Amino acid sequence: MLVDNITLLIKAGNGGNGAATFLRNGQTAKGGPDGGNGGNGGNIYFQGSTNTSDLKQFRFQKKIRATDGVSGKRKKLFGKNAHHITIYVPIGTRITDMDSGSVIEVTDTTTPFLLAHGGSGGRGNDEFKSSTNQTPMYAEKGTLGEEKKLLLELRLIADIGLIGLPNAGKSSLLAVLTNATPKIGNYPFTTLEPNIGMLGKHPIADIPGLIEGASRGRGLGIAFLKHIEKTKILVHCIDSADENPQKAYDIVHQEFQQYSASLLNKPEIILFTKTDLATQEAIKKNKEILQNKGKKVLTCSIYDQESLDLLKQALENLL
Ligand SMILES: Nc1nc2c(ncn2[C@@H]2O[C@H](COP(=O)(O)OP(=O)(O)OP(=O)(O)O)[C@@H](O)[C@H]2O)c(=O)[nH]1
Ligand SMILES: [Mg+2]
Incomplete structure (x- = not known):
């Protein structure tokens, strides 16, 4: 069966939270802030491919989610950025954002389209220290990754x-x-x-x-x-x-x-x-x-x- 019409939810990864921690070790009982930044969430891209000829792959997988960025840690450790995901679709696929109505036509195998932007990692409290506040207690939370509902339609491209x-x-x-x-x-x-x-x-x-x-x-x-x-x-x-x-x-x-x-x-x-x-x-x-x-x-x-x-x-x- 030719699957030429499908709806799909995509959710980019959330940003990891920044950490609010303070340096503590054998020598330092009351050290300064040392919370690292969170990593960025994974983006979701779409790209044309000649290795797939219809949209069958999405028949049972209705939601695709990229992973979240890792939270920052003490000792100024930055959380890892999440991997991006690329979803390959046949050439001739038209992707409609069902909320905004914007449309993308996939016509080649070389252009990646960023459809859902991953959230940014939050900054750890180390980044907030200043001359007036040497011990900030707060850190940023990571922002949410974009979530979209897409309609994928395939038009075979024949001469x-x-x-x-x-x-x-x-x-x-x-x-x-x-x-x-x-x-x-x-x-x-x-x-x-x-x-x-x-x-x-x-x-x-x-x-x-x-x-x-x-x-x-x-x-x-x-x-x-x-x-x-x-x-x-x-x-x-x-x-x-x-x-x-x-x-x-x-x-x-x-x-x-x-x-x-x-x-x-x-x-x-x-x-x-x-x-x-x-x-x-x-x-x-x-x-x-x-x-x-x-x-x-x-x-x-x-x-x-x-x-x-x-x-x-x-x-x-x-x-
Ligand atoms: N003798 C002969 N029979 C043919 C020729 N071309 C097609 N046929 C026969 O005509 C019938 C219909 O052929 P199809 O190719 O299935 O026709 P179609 O236009 O694709 O039909 P639909 O898919 O139903 O729209 C089949 O029995 C074929 O074997 C031909 O050049 N000579
Ligand atoms: Mg026929």
Whole structure:
């Protein structure tokens, strides 16, 4: 199961308290203040990683806490600073602070984001001695670490998105173009969650089929449209034997329009699939019907390597 949506509590470490102590030893019965400072609490950072592809790791761990700074001790001993924590999330994760509403998009593997600041260690009484007060009795307490409630949402970042009605052959195409092994079946809604494969260095996403009303929650498609929001190219798959390709095309486009018009502005290749199952006449007629869209129209069969090579070429050119 693709976990693409999760809430998470994070709590940075509290600062350690400063100590209020006085030097006492065999030679000194009434020494001056010697309380050390407390250590700082651990920060919590988020950083992108390519070693994780979804948010599964947080499914059962709903709270992450960094450790507290250690309190100061007598003999001016400073408490240790706590270790910082870095939480690795997939690239394409959007992190929303549910209280402030501020949003961070994780788009690379090199930028750490400080999400919860650890508390500062309190100063020990040694730091408070002055000419007017040589024996301060007080020390600072450490401050509290920040606590935040976060919403983590994952948008897969793919360069190419395969779209179309259910059963159009999207997953089959992903399987022959890439190393991915999606489930393929001769029935609608075989794909229940997005699959990703690599075409050379370009990720391709295969999403569940879209049907009329998807943007209002029918079928499965709408929840996954967000995964193709950021693709550079769409490949619109239509069965070559479809008796009404115009309708097949329009249904998917209408759902796009409802969801986000920006999807309509992406470069799109119209791809008639499964040519081995259709007659030449049907293919020719269908191509003509959609020729007027001003998009590149291609045909392919997963059993026709030449057609797949032409498709790859067209994709490379567009990227
Ligand atoms: N003969 C032939 N069959 C194909 C071809 N491409 C796909 N199919 C078959 O068409 C059916 C549907 O293929 P899928 O790849 O699962 O279709 P999909 O678009 O991913 O479907 P959903 O996930 O339900 O949206 C399967 O039975 C495939 O074997 C092709 O080029 N030739
Ligand atoms: Mg599929």
